[in-house]
Amino acid sequence: MKSPFKFLDAYTINDREVFFGRDQEITELYRRVFEGKMLLVYGISGTGKSSLVNCGLASRFDESDWLPVSVRRGSNIIDSLNDAFNKEALTKLKKNQSVSERLQSIYLDHFKPVFLIFDQFEELFIFGSQEEKEGFIKIIKEISESETQCRIIFVIREEFLAGMTEFESELPEIFINRFRVEKMKRANAINAVEGPCKVYGIETETGFSEELIDKLCPGGNEIELTYMQIYLDRIFRLATAEIESENVKFSGDLLARAGSVSDLLGQFLEEQVYEMDVPETGMSILKSFVSVQGTKKQMTAQEIGESIKAFGTGISEPDLIRYLEKFVDLRILRERDEAGHFELRHDALAAKIYEKFTLSEKELLEVRQFVENAYQAFSTRKTWLNNEDLEYLAPYEKSLFLSPALTQFVKQSKEKLHSQQRALKRLTRIVAIIFIGLIGLGIRYYFKQKNTQEIRENTVFALLQEKVDPLTSINTAFKIREEDTLSSLVQGIIIRSFHSLLNGKISAGDSSVPQEFLPVSIPVKDSICSFRMNRSGTHLYGWSSGNEIILLDLKDSRVTTFSVPDPVLVIEMSDDAKYFAVIYKNSTGEVFTSSGEKIFDFQTSPNHLMNNRLVRFFPPGKYFLAVVKDNTAEIYDSTGTVIYRLEGHTGSVNSLDISPDGRFVVTASSDKNALIWNYNNRIFKFTPYDTIEGHLDTVWSCEFNKTGKYIITASGDSMLRISDLNGYQRERFLTFTTNTSGSRLSTLFLPSESSNDTKQKYLWADTSLNLDAHNKKICDARFASNDRAIISSNYSYDMPGCEKTQGIFRTEVVYFGQSYNNYSLYDYYLTKARNKYSDWSQQYINCWEISPDRQFYAAVPRLGNDIIVSMSNGYQMLSLKGSNPMFSFDGKYLYYINDRKLGRLIVSLNEIYSFVFEKKVFGDPGSGNLMWLLL
């Protein structure tokens, strides 16, 4: 015989015939459900809320007026809601449909008012994340505001009612329509006992129900329904165990045999657990179904398997399933649902099981719940456990036995935290370093500023001292230089002071002056026309207006002179200083030894403009001399025989040069080309190696650089060309172009495919600057300062500001070079140009020389008899009386000619230092300090 009593299960619509004792509540509930769109049904655990709604209320509706959609939270209430919709929908729901559209569709499928019943609603507050709750509230709000035919019933345990206040702000009406389910009263309880008995034909002895109720609540008026259900079930089992027929009778005797009702549930639980093979294991399994609040929770078999480890129990999956099935049979657990969840039949059972928890187990449960909640939050919001969370977890980690997903979550949280901490440390370190650096920079800046101020003050001192006490001035300047090595002013002070001291001593005929500083007399009768250094830097040579050739050995300052018969146009010395080639103004030439012994004659063809490169000596070897002759160049041997003639130009050859290794000869011609010649071993003669094309006018000069890899040509078309000689068939031609960009003028040597690039712009095209000197044709160009500068000779037939002259007006211009691609105008000119001196001649320099390190520049202006020595930044350091400035190869000295004497200016500060401080040539440099201090 089937029991009419539901034990711990809730009543459903199918149990309406045995649902008694709740008529008043049902009536009230039925009335309230139409009061509004939402109804809140609450009460303490075990009062039968779910039964009241799912059975009592449901039975009041006709089938066509009641479409219940029951929703349990499961793992997520929103997902469960959607699952419930999908279950009820006859027409497939679309993913992009809103909740109200889905509800409407379900209504239209069934044409029954929908009743959304959220049973065990407290699970949302026990297990749900904040995000889940917020999402759920939005859904409920949408439903309540829509016109969908739907009413919502929340069934919730009373103790969690406060949690509903979260909903109130969005759903203010949520508490308006509510119904509290109270414990069943005695009279109703009697009805609840007798009613099912009558329906099932169970005879009850007179007074049985009253006696039963008395036993359940002696002296009280409220019945624990769970106890009543369990007790009735027990009585029924007792009754049916004894009687085989269908005539079951409930009697007082049965009641007595059923035993005490005190802790009925606890007893029941213990009895059932005792039935297990290993009761401890059974209890551990049951404990898995209890939440930290002591309520029941749904669990899958896998989750249980993980969870019970925390209770110190391990179990295989088959054994676990066996236990679970047994618990289902014993009516402690419900049947597994579609999602694979098991759960306790009643919260009362959960409360009883919770009493069995030890303190540490409760703690572990709390911690486990904490991790599960955190994992849920992570699933939606990607928030990891923070440091505090991990510290909280740490003592329990080993005992938790979390599922693999949770374990991974904890592990990754730790890794994240560590990497964040590392990153923070790194950042802190970087910030500290930057901060310290900034402080350091600040301090440094402060001291630098202080230093700069001191330097300025000392520089002013040094300047003041220079005129009065050059030695002290040098001392001060060197002290300044210890702090500031770049100051041109300080350098100038040192050099000027030293020069002043030296000149003073020389003028005074002081014998302590080192020999090397004394001017070297050049014993010629007439004025010196030209004086220059040979390519190897070992000798100086020149000639006088009296046709005397001068040779000076820089090593020992020995001077050799000899006379030549005719007025000299230009002379050239061999690199080894053994030979001279003298070209006379009558276009003839002679070769002499350095002692003046004539070797042979030769013919050449000078021009009106550029005669510096009419003749060149070969390095010691097979060939001796190359000479310009009309449209050719002739190569002589040492006996004076023309051994080769370089024929190829269609115009007169103006210049030639020989590469430092003697392999190549370059000739510049009026035919607007320059030809590169090379000895051809197959045909045993010099042939053109390649042609430098692109000039638009006479090519006046050509010169190899120090390495012999580049050739610079200068033309009357105002262009300089640097050609790359790499030995291949076709050289890469770099065309000289200029580019004006603002105030900074630069000359750019850009690769160009066409040699006739007409897009060139000229330096002097910028009319904002007065750069007349450069607006000229070019007759010569040479590399200087180890090829890092170019000095060009520019010419014109007009002098600016004057009427046409009959002569040729020349000037030299300096270009700095960063590379063979990039040369820029020496600042000296820009300074002049920016100042817009009305006197154009300020820019005109007869002769430029540059020190090898490009620090110093010596210029002989067009006007005046001085040599202006300036620095790379254009600062004019000093002026010397004289001409023909030449820097020594080591850059230490500047040689110059002053009234038939060779003067020497030390420009090397190290040298000056040595003489002043080490050799103390001028005495103790610090002797004047005290006086200046006092001043």
Next chain:
Amino acid sequence: MAVINEDLIQKVFVEMVKYRPALAKYMPDKDENEEIDLRIIADLVIKNFPWPAGVELRRLFSGSMRQLGRQRLDQIFKTIERTIQFVSFVMVCQVWYDVTNKKIVLPDQVRKEFADRFQVLTMGNFCWLIRALATAYSEQKVEWFLPEMNEQFDKKFFAAIDFWVPERNEIGHYQINLDEGEIEKRCVEYEEKLTMILQRISFFAKYRLVSVRDIKVIKPRIHEAKFHHIIDLLNSSDSDFKGEEIDETKFSDSQSVLLMKSIKSFDDYLNLSPLIIDTNSEVIDAKEKFDIRKDIFMYTKYRSGHLMYLGTEVTEKCDLRALSNYNILLEEYKALMLAIGGIEV
């Protein structure tokens, strides 16, 4: 819903569109080969009938009634009964008004029979009411409040509604037991007949059934009085009626269920009280009122000074004597009976 109800829905809807052209947008565009969602059309049919008829139609369309079984058969009976009841009540209310205003004089026979029949209403009584009153109006050429009644309530219609009386009595009251096959057959047949009647009364879609829950007077000092009406629209498929608030320079009858020609104006309406009442506005402020359900009720009988009603949504019987306006309803009923039936009750 498949085949069951489909014919009914489509035919009734087509008729409704004639009276309420705005519904035409839900008709499928045949040129575009559009398919209609029959569910939506069914919902529109429900909503565009007055609530007492609409709610029964909803039940007929519901999932549990889609099998050709006894349940469906009973529901068809119920639907026709409630529908005819409603129609008859509309007519009676107008008659009461017209008689009182001497627009019509009912024949004595009609009056006498009215007095006999009206205190206990049955399907047969509803049918009689419709026929008798329609005939009287037709003979005296008095216009109905709903002019469509003049055209639609003809002999054919009367015959159609008369058909139901014996069927209802025999089959509906289980005086004849039918087997499954017969039930199925009847379901189909009755659906067709129901369709015909619903088509004939589809003009109701043009009118709105409202419940005036409250009227507030707004009378600033120098302005004309305005009457703020709080109403529920009873054309709904759910008892969660949509509320509206309308300000009018006139006032209607409060705490009444009205059949209105247009919701925008209270110029033309028919008060259906005390035959159809709304208890939704009743405040349950006394123990005696606990049993009062919030619903639209229709009068069923009068016995021993007690007016009895039956809910439309709440299917159980409900004693409404505790209603705050019960006495007024009683008065109205007595006045109605006196005016039409010529008797004092």
